[in-house]
Amino acid sequence: xxxKEKRYPPxxxxxxxxxxxxxxxYDYRDLLVLQAATTAQRSYASQIRSLDELLARDKQREQDGxxxxxxxxxxxxxxxxxxxxxxVVPTTVEEKFIHDPNFTDRxxxxxxxxSGDGQxxxxxxxxxxxxxxxxxxxxxxxxxxxxxxxxxxxxxLGKILTExxxxxxxxxxxxxxSLTRYTYDLTDRNRGFGQVxxxxxxxxxxLETNIHLGKVAQGKPVDPAELMIxxxxxxxxxxxxxxxxxxxxxxxxLRDYSGSMAGKTTELVVSQHVLIYSWLLYQYAxxxxxxxxxxxxxxxxxxxxxxxxxxxxxxxxxxxxxxxLVNEIVQSENLxxxxxxxxxxxxxGDDWETDxxxxxxxxxxxxxxxxxxxITVARHSASVHGKTEVEKYMAASGLLESRPALxxxxxxxxxxxxxxxxxxxxxxxxx
Amino acid sequence: MELIDQHSKKIMEGxxxxxxxxxxxxxxxxxxxxxxxRDLVELSPKIMIPTLYxxxxxxxxxxxxxxxxxxxxxxxxxxxxxxxxxISFYNDNNPDWLNVMIFYHVLGHIDFFQNNIxxxxxxxxxxxxxxxxxxxxxxxxxxxxxxxxxxxxxxxxGIDNLVGYHREIxxxxxxxxxxxxxxxxxxxxxxxxxxxxxxxxxxxxxIEHYNECxxxxxxxxxxxxxxxxxxxxxPEFSALFEKHRKNSKAPARDLLQxxxxxxxxxxxxTNAWMKIILQVVRxxxxxxxxxxxxxxxNEGWASYWHETLFLQDDRIKGHEVDFARVNSAxxxxxRVGLNPYALGMKLxxxxxxxxxxxxxxxxxxxxxxxxxxxxxxxxxxEGKRFIFDVRENFCDFTFISRFVDQEFIxxxxxxxxxxxxxxxxxxxxxxxxxxKAEDYRRMLNDALYHPPHITIDPEKTKNGTLYLVHHFExxxxxxxxxxxxxxxxxxxxxxxxxxxxxxxxxxxxFASQLGAGQTVTENGRPKPEIKWxxxxxxxxxxxxxxxxx
Numbered sequence: 001x002x003x004k005e006k007r008y009p010p011x012x013x014x015x016x017x018x019x020x021x022x023x024x025x026y027d028y029r030d031l032l033v034l035q036a037a038t039t040a041q042r043s044y045a046s047q048i049r050s051l052d053e054l055l056a057r058d059k060q061r062e063q064d065g066x067x068x069x070x071x072x073x074x075x076x077x078x079x080x081x082x083x084x085x086x087x088v089v090p091t092t093v094e095e096k097f098i099h100d101p102n103f104t105d106r107x108x109x110x111x112x113x114x115s116g117d118g119q120x121x122x123x124x125x126x127x128x129x130x131x132x133x134x135x136x137x138x139x140x141x142x143x144x145x146x147x148x149x150x151x152x153x154x155x156x157l158g159k160i161l162t163e164x165x166x167x168x169x170x171x172x173x174x175x176x177x178s179l180t181r182y183t184y185d186l187t188d189r190n191r192g193f194g195q196v197x198x199x200x201x202x203x204x205x206x207l208e209t210n211i212h213l214g215k216v217a218q219g220k221p222v223d224p225a226e227l228m229i230x231x232x233x234x235x236x237x238x239x240x241x242x243x244x245x246x247x248x249x250x251x252x253x254l255r256d257y258s259g260s261m262a263g264k265t266t267e268l269v270v271s272q273h274v275l276i277y278s279w280l281l282y283q284y285a286x287x288x289x290x291x292x293x294x295x296x297x298x299x300x301x302x303x304x305x306x307x308x309x310x311x312x313x314x315x316x317x318x319x320x321x322x323x324x325l326v327n328e329i330v331q332s333e334n335l336x337x338x339x340x341x342x343x344x345x346x347x348x349g350d351d352w353e354t355d356x357x358x359x360x361x362x363x364x365x366x367x368x369x370x371x372x373x374x375i376t377v378a379r380h381s382a383s384v385h386g387k388t389e390v391e392k393y394m395a396a397s398g399l400l401e402s403r404p405a406l407x408x409x410x411x412x413x414x415x416x417x418x419x420x421x422x423x424x425x426x427x428x429x430x431x
Numbered sequence: 432m433e434l435i436d437q438h439s440k441k442i443m444e445g446x447x448x449x450x451x452x453x454x455x456x457x458x459x460x461x462x463x464x465x466x467x468x469r470d471l472v473e474l475s476p477k478i479m480i481p482t483l484y485x486x487x488x489x490x491x492x493x494x495x496x497x498x499x500x501x502x503x504x505x506x507x508x509x510x511x512x513x514x515x516x517x518i519s520f521y522n523d524n525n526p527d528w529l530n531v532m533i534f535y536h537v538l539g540h541i542d543f544f545q546n547n548i549x550x551x552x553x554x555x556x557x558x559x560x561x562x563x564x565x566x567x568x569x570x571x572x573x574x575x576x577x578x579x580x581x582x583x584x585x586x587x588x589g590i591d592n593l594v595g596y597h598r599e600i601x602x603x604x605x606x607x608x609x610x611x612x613x614x615x616x617x618x619x620x621x622x623x624x625x626x627x628x629x630x631x632x633x634x635x636x637x638i639e640h641y642n643e644c645x646x647x648x649x650x651x652x653x654x655x656x657x658x659x660x661x662x663x664x665x666p667e668f669s670a671l672f673e674k675h676r677k678n679s680k681a682p683a684r685d686l687l688q689x690x691x692x693x694x695x696x697x698x699x700x701t702n703a704w705m706k707i708i709l710q711v712v713r714x715x716x717x718x719x720x721x722x723x724x725x726x727x728x729n730e731g732w733a734s735y736w737h738e739t740l741f742l743q744d745d746r747i748k749g750h751e752v753d754f755a756r757v758n759s760a761x762x763x764x765x766r767v768g769l770n771p772y773a774l775g776m777k778l779x780x781x782x783x784x785x786x787x788x789x790x791x792x793x794x795x796x797x798x799x800x801x802x803x804x805x806x807x808x809x810x811x812x813e814g815k816r817f818i819f820d821v822r823e824n825f826c827d828f829t830f831i832s833r834f835v836d837q838e839f840i841x842x843x844x845x846x847x848x849x850x851x852x853x854x855x856x857x858x859x860x861x862x863x864x865x866x867k868a869e870d871y872r873r874m875l876n877d878a879l880y881h882p883p884h885i886t887i888d889p890e891k892t893k894n895g896t897l898y899l900v901h902h903f904e905x906x907x908x909x910x911x912x913x914x915x916x917x918x919x920x921x922x923x924x925x926x927x928x929x930x931x932x933x934x935x936x937x938x939x940x941f942a943s944q945l946g947a948g949q950t951v952t953e954n955g956r957p958k959p960e961i962k963w964x965x966x967x968x969x970x971x972x973x974x975x976x977x978x979x980x
Contacts (some may be wrong), residue, residue, distance in 0.1 A: 001450070023765075023768050023769070024768075024769055024878055025726055025727060025769050025774075025878050025879070026723070026726060026771075026773045026880070028510055028728075028730065028770060028771055028772060029508035030508070030509050030510035030511070030536070030540075030733075031471075031508040031509065031510050031520065032508050032760060033760075033761055033772070034510060034532075034533055034536060034757075035510065035522045035525065035529075035533065036522075037471065037508065037522060054487075054491065057487065057578070060578060064578075064582070065973060066582065066918065066973075067914075067915060067918075070491070091491065092488055092491050094488060094585075094588055094589070095589060095911075095912040095915040095916050095919075096588075096589050096590065096591075096592050096916055097590070097592070097882075097883050097885060097901070097908055097913070097916055098882065098883065098908065098909050098912065099585070099881070099882075099883055099906040099907070099908065099909065100906060100907050100908060100909040100910070101909070102909075103907055104905055109919070111847040111848050111849045111850070111864045111865075111870075111874055112767055112768060112769065112848045112850070112874070113765075113767070113768060113769035113845070113847070113871075113874060113875070113878075114765075114766060114767045114768070114846045114847065114848035114861075114863065115764035115765070115766065115843060115844055115845050115846070116764075116844055116846075117844060117864060118862075118863040120846070120863050120864070120865060120866055121862060121863060121864075122862060122863050123860045123861065123862045124766065124767070124848070124861050124862060125766070125767065125860075125861040126853070126856070126858040126860055126861070127857065127858060127859040127861070128858050128859075129893065130859065140509075152915060185806070248908050314882065320869065354556060363498065372614070415911060417911075
C-alpha cells in the first residue's frame with residue numbers, strides 16, 4: 001500500500017474514479033416516485049431547429065459583450081455501431097453564487113444516510129471501482145433526470161464547428177488521393193433475364209400482374225395454380241460494377257485510461273476528440289476512418305467509440321505503449337501509403353517513464369508518416385507544481401519547435417470549458 | 432393538459448371528505464390535470480407552473496450535477512403545486528386505487544402548503560394567476576426591448592437565490608407584535624441585557640415598573656415618565672441609544688431589492704422596465720423558497736397521510752397488496768442514501784407515538800432507567816394534536832435539529848454511512864460510520880439546501896462601487912460561477928461590483944483531490960488543516976480581478 005502511495009504522489013492522484021453520488025433528499029420527486037413518470041423527452045426535430053437559433057443567439061451575446069453561454073459537443077453515451085453518429089446536447093448552465101459542491105473538506109466525515117443492521121465500522125456493501133462497459137461511464141450528461149439528447153451526425157457538428165467557431169479549413173488535404181476501385185456485386189435488378197432469380201421480387205410482380213388481370217380477389221385465398229406468369233415478371237439479380245470510394249483520412253484516437261484520468265480529464269479529452277473527429281469528417285467530406293486506442297501501461301485497440309469513451313481502469317501510465325501500437329498498426333497494415341494519417345492523443349500528462357525516451361523515439365517514427373500529431377494534456381488542477389512529465393519531455397525533445405507543421409501540443413486545466421476546448425482544437429489542427 | 436374525468440374527480444372529492452374528517456384542512460377547490468409526456472416537456476423546466484414566463488434557458492438542457500439544488504431551489508416533476516386552487520398532475524393510465532393513494536398524498540401536500548407558516552407569504556394570492564400576467568408583461572417587454580429582456584432575466588436569476596426569504600416571513604409575522612417605541616425596545620432588548628447584564632429578576636422588576644408607569648399615567652405620558660427616570664438613573668442611555676440608532680439605520684434588504692432601490696442605472700426612466708423583471712424574478716424565487724426548505728417535512732407529512740388514509744378507505748378493498756408494493760417502494764428507508772418520504776414519515780409516526788405516551792415531557796426525559804423508559808406511558812393521547820402543531824410551525828432545519836434524537840435513530844436503525852476505497856480489492860466499501868444522533872443530524876443538515884449568505888456592506892458601498900460580503904460558513908463559493916454572476920450584477924448596478932469572500936490559501940489540497948483513504952484520519956478531519964484567506968473580487972468594465980484583502 002505504501003508503495004502505491006509513492007507512485008501516486010498527492011497532487012497528481014492516480015485515484016480511482018469517484019462512484020456516482022447517492023440520491024439525496026431532493027432527488028425524490030412525486031411524479032417520478034409516486035406515478036413512475038419518466039422524465040420528459042424532447043423531440044429531436046425541435047432540438048435540431050433550436051440549435052441554429054441558439055448558436056445565433058450566442059454569437060449575438062458575444063457582440064453584445066457577454067460571454068457565450070451555449071456549450072455544444074457534449075456527447076452522451078455514444079451508441080455502439082455506427083461510428084459517424086455522435087450525440088450532441090446543447091447545454092447551458094445558470095450561474096449563481098453557490099457553495100462549491102465539490103469542496104469536500106468533510107467528504108468522508110459527512111457521509112450519507114443509511115439504515116438497517118450493522119455495527120459501527122462494519123462494511124455493508126461494496127461497489128467495484130472499475131466498471132468496464134457500464135452504460136453510464138464517468139461521462140458528461142449522466143445522472144438522473146435523463147438526457148434530452150439530440151442526435152446530429154458528426155458531419156453536421158463538423159460543419160457547425162467550422163462555420164460557427166471558425167475552425168480553419170484544411171488548406172492542402174495532403175498527397176494522397178481518394179482511391180477509386182471497382183467491386184462487383186449482385187445488387188442490380190433486371191427483368192426478363194439474369195444470373196440469379198429474385199424470388200420475392202418475382203412473386204410481387206406476378207401478383208401485381210394478376211391483380212390487374214382481375215384474377216386475385218380481395219379477401220379470398222389465392223390459388224397459385226391459377227396465376228398467370230408473364231416472362232417479364234421474372235426478376236433477376238445481375239452482377240454489377242460498383243465504384244468504391246476509399247477513405248482519405250485515417251485518425252487514430254489515443255487516450256490514457258489509467259486511474260488518474262477518471263472524471264473531468266477523460267470527459268475533456270473525449271469531448272475534444274469527438275469535436276476533432278467531426279471536424280475532420282466535414283473537411284474530408286465523410287471520407288474518414290477512425291481507430292481507437294486506449295492505454296495505461298500497455299495499449300490496446302478497441303472497436304468503437306462507445307468502448308473508447310466508456311472504458312476505465314485503475315492502472316499506471318506509459319505513453320510509449322500507445323505510440324508503439326500506432327506505429328505497429330500503420331506498419332503492418334501498410335496504411336501510410338493510402339491515407340492521410342492523423343494521431344490525436346489525450347492524457348493528463350502523467351507518464352511513469354519520466355524521461356520519455358521511448359515515447360519520443362516512437363513519436364519520431366510516427367512523424368515520418370503522420371499528417372498531424374496532436375497531443376492534449378488535461379492537467380489536474382491539483383498539480384500545482386508546474387509541468388507534467390509529458391510536457392517536460394516534449395519540451396526537452398524540441399520536437400514542438402522543430403516540426404511545428406507535424407506536431408502540436410495543447411495544455412489545459414481539467415476544469416477548462418467548451419470554449420477552451422475549441423480553442424485547443426484550433427491549436428492542434430491549425431496550419 | 433386536460434382535466435381528469437368526472438369519475439376520478441368524484442373519487443378525489445371522496446378523498447377530501449375523509450381527509451377533512453381526519454383533521455386535515457385545505458380549501459375546497461382543487462384542479463386535477465392529466466399530463467402527457469409533451470406537457471411534461473413544457474412543464475418541468477417551468478417548475479410545473481404552466482403560466483411561468485418564457486425564457487430561452489427553459490428550452491435548453493441545463494447542465495445539472497453541480498450543486499443543482501443550490502442552483503434550482505425548486506423541484507420539477509412535483510405532482511402538486513402551491514396555487515389557488517391547488518393544481519395537481521396525473522398520468523392518464525393510473526388505476527383508481529393508485530389515484531386514491533396519490534390523491535391522499537396530494538391532499539397531504541395541500542394541507543401542508545396551506546397551514547405551514549413558512550408558506551405564509553403564498554397564502555393570499557394565486558401564483559399561477561400572477562405568473563400569467565407577468566408572463567404577458569415580459570412578452571410585451573420582449574417586443575419592445577428584444578434580447579435585452581433576456582439578459583436582464585439572466586442576470587436577475589443569477590442572484591435570485593440570495594432573496595431575503597426569512598426576512599420576508601419575519602415581516603409578515605412581525606406585524607402581529609404589539610408596537611413599542613424604538614427607545615423602549617432598545618432599553619429592554621439591548622441596553623439592559625447586553626450593556627448592563629442585569630439579572631432576570633431585576634429585568635422583570637424593570638418591566639413591572641414600566642407597566643406601573645403606563646397604568647398610572649395612561650399611554651404615551653407613562654412612557655415619558657419612565658424614560659425620564661431611566662435617563663436619571665443611566666445618564667449614558669441617551670447617547671448609547673443615538674449611537675445604536677445610527678448604526679442600525681440601513682434597513683436590511685436583499686440584493687435584488689437593493690438594486691431596485693439604489694442602482695442608478697435601473698432608476699433611469701428609460702430602464703424602468705428592468706425593475707419590473709427584477710420584481711418578477713424575485714417574487715418567483717420567494718414563492719419557491721419554502722418548498723425546498725420543507726422537503727423532508729412536506730413529503731413526510733404527505734406520506735404519513737396517504738398511508739394512514741388509504742388503509743382506512745373503504746372504497747379500495749382488494750388492492751391492499753398493490754398498495755403495499757407501491758407504498759413500500761416510496762417509503763422504504765434505503766440501505767444507503769436518504770429518502771425524504773421515509774425519513775419524514777418515520778419522524779411524524781415517531782413524534783405521534785411519543786406525544787401519545789406523554790414522552791415529550793420533562794418527566795420522561797429525566798428517566799435514566801432503560802426499562803422504565805421503555806414502559807413509560809402517561810397516556811396523554813396528545814399525538815395527533817402534536818404532529819399537527821409540528822406541521823404548522825417547523826421547517827426541515829428545525830424539524831431535524833429538534834426531533835432527530837438517539838432514540839429515533841436507534842428505533843429506525845439509522846446510521847451515517849461512510850465510503851472508503853479498498854485498494855487491494857479495488858472496490859468502494861460502504862460501512863457503518865456512526866450511529867450517533869449528533870453525527871446523523873450533522874449529515875442531514877449538510878444535505879439541506881443552503882445558499883451562501885451574502886450581504887451588502889453599506890459602509891464600503893460608495894463612489895458607485897457596490898461592495899458585497901460573503902459571510903463565510905466553512906464552504907467556499909464555486910469559483911467558476913463567480914465571473915458571470917458578478918458580470919450580471921455589474922450590468923444591473925451600472926458600476927463596479929466587489930465581492931469579499933474566503934478561499935483556501937494557495938497550495939492547499941482538498942481531501943477530494945488526494946487519494947481517498949490516505950488523507951483523512953479516523954475522526955474524519957483532513958490532515959492538512961485548511962488555511963482560509965479573505966479575497967476581494969472586483970468586476971469592473973466586465974473584467975474580473977482578484978486580490979487578497
